[in-house]
Amino acid sequence: MFNLAAYSKDAPEPSAPSNPPPMEGPGFPSSTHGTAPPHGPPMQPPNVPVSSQYPPGYPQHTIGFMQGQNMVVTSRPTVIMGPVHVYEPDYLCFSVFNMLCCCLCIGIAALVFSVKTREANQRGDINEARIHSSTARTLNFVSLGIGIAITIAWVAYVIYATIVVRSMYSIAYGPYYYG
Structure with missing residues (x-):
């Protein structure tokens, strides 16, 4: 939002920027180590062991001083991605299901x-595998x-045959014959 008071003649002058707070917490050295005296070169950083998730064989580099504190960064190994x-x-399971439950000859094919x-995939021949x-x-x-289709036809035939047979028996023997 626009602040009109900031541009008026009666507005107070902005104060000088304050020093930012020192970086504290886990991973940062304490404020007493690595600070520079007021006039002179910066002090040498202490040998503080850095815990990292990488094995000890990976190099660690010092990249500079920031507000008088030493920052240590662990470099990561280069990863080269190969072809995917x-x-x-x-469709092997689908084929076995169709061979056993649907149509034997087409299921075998x-x-x-x-x-x-599967063999073309193992060889890496993508075109043949796709075909x-x-x-x-x-x-x-x-x-x-x-x-x-065969299942639907069979169910329809069984229903039709049951209806026809019952109607034939009811005509021949009466409506309540279940012989």
């Missing part, structure tokens, strides 16, 4: 392409569709 391996899904996908994975997925969905 992309694995295509092999899907299982063969699933194994080829075999796509074929295995297509065969699995076709097998699943055939299995669902």
